[in-house]
Amino acid sequence: MNAELMHTILVVDDEKVIRDGCSRLLSREGYHVLTAVNGQEALEMLTREPVDLILCDLVMPVMGAFEVLEEVKSKYPEVPLIIITGHGTVSNTMEAMKKGAYDFITKPFRADHMALVLKRAVEKQTLERRARDLQEAQAQNLYDLAMEKSRIRSIINCMADGVMVTNRELEIVLHNPAFTRLFELPSGFEEPAALTDCLRDDHLREGLGAILHPGDGDPGLMSRELHLEGRHLQALSAPVPGLNGQVLGTVTVFQDITNFKQMDEMKSSFVQMVSHELRSPVASIKQLVTVILEGLAGELAEKQRELLSRAQLKLQSLLDLINDLLDVAKIESGHAFQQQIPLQLGEVVEQTVALLRPRAESHRVLLEVALPPELPLIHADPRCMEELLTNLISNAIHYSPDGGKVTVAALSHGDYLEVLVRDGGVGIEAEELPKIFDKFYRVKHPKTRQVIGTGLGLAIVKGIVESHRGSIEVESEPGVGTTFRVLLPAVQ
Secondary structure, three states: OOOHHOOOEEEEEEOOOHHHHHHHHHHHHOOOEEEEEEEHHHHHHHHHHHOOOOEEEEEOOOOHHHHHHHHHHHOOOOEEEEEEEHHHHHHHHHHHHHOOEEEEEEEOOOHHHHHHHHHHHHHHHHHHHHHHHHHHHHHHHHHHHHHHHHHHHHHHOOOOOEEEEEEEOOOEEEEEEHHHHHHHOOOOOOOOOOHHHHOHHHHHHHHHHHHHHHOOOOOOOOOEEEEEEEEEEEEEEEEEEOOOHHHHHHEEEEEOOOOOHHHHHHHHHHHHHHHHHHHHHHHHHOOOOHHHHHHHOOOOHHHHHHHHHHHHHHHHHHHHHHHHHHHHHHHHHHHOOOEEEOOOOOOOHHHHHHHHHHHHHHHOOOEEEOOOOOOOOEOOOHHHHHHHHHHHHHHHHHHHEEEEEEEEEEEOOOEEEEEEEOOOOOOOHHHHHOOOOOOEEEEEEEEHHHOOOOOHHHHHHHHHHHHOOOOOEEEEOOOOEEEEEEEEEEOO
16 A cells, blocks of 8 residues: 555554454555554554544453543544444443444454455545545635635725626626716615616617627627716726636726816817917918019019928918818817718719829829729718828828839729729838827838828828728738728618
8 A cells, every 4th residue: 555545543452462463454454553552542642643543442441442432532533433342242332333433343353344344434534534625625715715706896896987797697796886976876786786777778788798699709898988968988898708718797897088078179179279270370371472472572582482482382281281180170079071972982083183193293103093984872072082082192102202103993892882092102011000090190211201291191081981981991011012992881
């Protein structure tokens, strides 16, 4: 038997022949055997080293089995005690069994019978120890779980944002005070509570249901904005994963963004007001410079004409910036597009290309148009479509410093109309692609340092596309070129 698995048995008997016989027999069976002459010596031995099982003679001088049994049950309840008795003391043996003895062996005993009884006793003790270990582990796990739950609830309760956790039945099983404050709910409502009793937003409930039952796809994050009587909330929802990829519920964080919305509106109003107030005087100054350059205020010297020409270019750049700022402010306020009519985009493409062809020629860029004979109509604002195409084509021309070709194409895809603007210019690095639609962001390249711009063109393009329920994508490779792809819904 393995030393780590060897069990220790204490044999207590006043007869030396019994002690020696048990020692030989049990040692062959793989047990570690200790012996004691009487009960008192056995109890002293128990205080010095652990014992797994006790074989105790019923009647002994000094202290017998009854006294030993009483002490063992009191101090070592996990140690089984087996009585060794003669045939004439069976009634006393039964009394010992009633008081807690595990079993008994009668003298003279057979080796196989003793081995079987001891094996059962050891197995019983092993099972009881395992059961105790499992109970202790379970108690510890329950304690740890309770502590973790208390810690999580304490953290959630201290959060300024509202937190809501639901189960698979869309019942609220956990929330914090910020959640009840945002939705003006009773502070002590009981959990679980039906989601429909607390939130009236059908789209949010549908989104949470889609997270719980994602179908073939993976459950993902959901973000949406809620409007509650003059307040704006941003809700971010995510699944609560379980075993085997099963979704156990959802967790949603609600952030009050009312102040951010108000600040954004104030910023847009300020930019719009300042830009509007600047445009008129700048346009007047540019007009006066033009009058002087045309000689209507008298003859000009060559140096004067050169300086005024430079001033006219700077004024035009300033006017372009002011106009772009106004466009961005209108897009952000939602008041930029008032006239969306059925529009033949091919005509707008041809007109825009015709206007920009002289600019392309001055940059030694070949400007090509590829349009099919028929294109579906789209609902769009003509001025906005012209601005969209102008920005995309102008960028393609400016960022092709070594000449090359810019292609403008349109394709029909059933429910959508696709517009492509492709150039063979310097291209855009992969890490810069996510930033090109940000306001005032400009791609940096040694060959395009001379390109003058505000960094608002692509932000305006994205705003126009999204306001027309479309989408825009960009593909680029440094040194090869860039392709902008715009999808707009066709008129059904």
